[in-house]
Amino acid sequence: MAAQQPRPSATKRAFDEETPLAREIADLTRRRQQLAADALPMPKSTRIFTVANQKGGVGKTTTTVNLAAALARAGARVLVIDLDPQGNASTALGVEHRSETVSVYDVIINDVPVAEAIQKSPEFAALYCVPATIHLAGAEIELVSLVAREQRLRRALDTFLDESPEPFHFVFIDCPPSLGLLTINAFVAAREVLIPIQCEYYALEGLSQLLKNIELIEKHLNPTLSVSTILLTMYDGRTNLANQVAQDVRDHFPSEVLNAVIPRSVRISEAPSYGQTVISYDTNSPGSISYLEAAAEIARRGAPA
Known part of the structure; x- marks a missing residue:
């Protein structure tokens, strides 16, 4: 009787080219190599983004900080302005934002x-943040009585960028x-x-x-504003649902939606x-x-004409 051949180990089976795990690892390796091979073009003038969605829980802050970090990793000088009173972007970027910290509240109000x-x-060495503190929670009320209340962030940011000894390539405003x-200040400050x-x-x-509100701001307060980028x-x-939603969004916004999509991820x-x-x-x-792929795509697309 012929001796029974030993079954391949679980590790060997996992890395067999036919397994889903092996295909996923091979795909990630290919994508990493492609990202490493390409140097990103840097914009000639600062691109200023407001990351916005009136619906909560869509990954707005997560998207802000990770795109900023991805571009900084690629060699860009990037500034994140945390305009959300919760201060989550400040937390994710590891910057101080206790109540006594000089913050975006002081910039806008004082x-x-x-x-x-x-x-x-x-x-990263080229990643900066203007943090949010708890004081920002009351800024909505304080802004009401101030002169040029919708323009305050734009004026402060434009002055800073003009006077900065080293140019910033990207600014992301988390609202x-x-x-x-x-949020109106964020839309007015952005392009x-x-x-x-x-x-x-x-x-x-x-x-x-949201699009109607952006259109109103473009008409009355910031004629240079445009929706340039949509990220899934x-x-x-x-799931069929995710694929259907992605297709619906691409059908509605064929030129704005990035090819890169962000998966659900514990990490x-x-x-x-x-x-x-x-x-x-x-x-x-x-x-x-x-x-990293989404950031590279944003960089390569360039600012809208």
């Missing part, structure tokens, strides 16, 4: 120069999930709007209203609890690679 509020993030004076949309039911809910987040390719969710972005927390994870 005319403190941006240069006095800016902090360097420990994430609250509501249309108040803080481009980036909208994260989650690949889930009701994904497009409220989007038409929380994507799970195993992306874990990173902020360590005061990090997923780019530095787990560089080789699928979530990190997806944000």
Whole structure:
């Protein structure tokens, strides 16, 4: 009787080219190599994005900090302005934002120069943040009585960029999930709007209203504003729903939607609890690679004409 051949080990089977795990590893390796091979073009003038969606829980802050970190990793000088009173972007970038910290509140309300509020993030050498503190929660009320209340962030930011000894390539403004004076300040300060949309039911809910609001701001307050970028987040390719939502969004916005999509990822969710972005927390994870790809696509597309 012939001796029974030993069965291949679980490890060997896992890395057999026919297994889903092996295909995923091979795909991630290919994507990493492609990202490493290409140098990103840097814009000739600063590109200023407001990352906005009136619907909560769409990955707005996560998208802000990870795109910023991905571009900084690629060699860009990047500034994140945390305009959300929760201060989650400040936490994720590892910068100080206790109540006594000089913050974006002081910039908007007290005319403190941006240069006095800016902090360097420990994430990357060329990544900076203007943090948010708890004081920002009352800024909506205080802004009402101020002169040029919708223009205050733009004036401060433009002055800072004009006077900065080294140019910034990208600025990302993380705003609250509501249309108040803080969000209006963000729209007026920006030139481009980036909208994260989650690949889930009701994904497009409220989007038409957001676009109408952007149109009003473009008409009355900031004629240079445009929706340049839409990023699909929380994507799970195993579900029909995610694929259908992604197709619906691409059908509605064929030129604005990035090819890169951000998957649902435990690593992306874990990173902020360590005061990090997923780019530095787990560089080789699928979530990190997806944000690196999205950042590269934004850089290559360039600003809208």
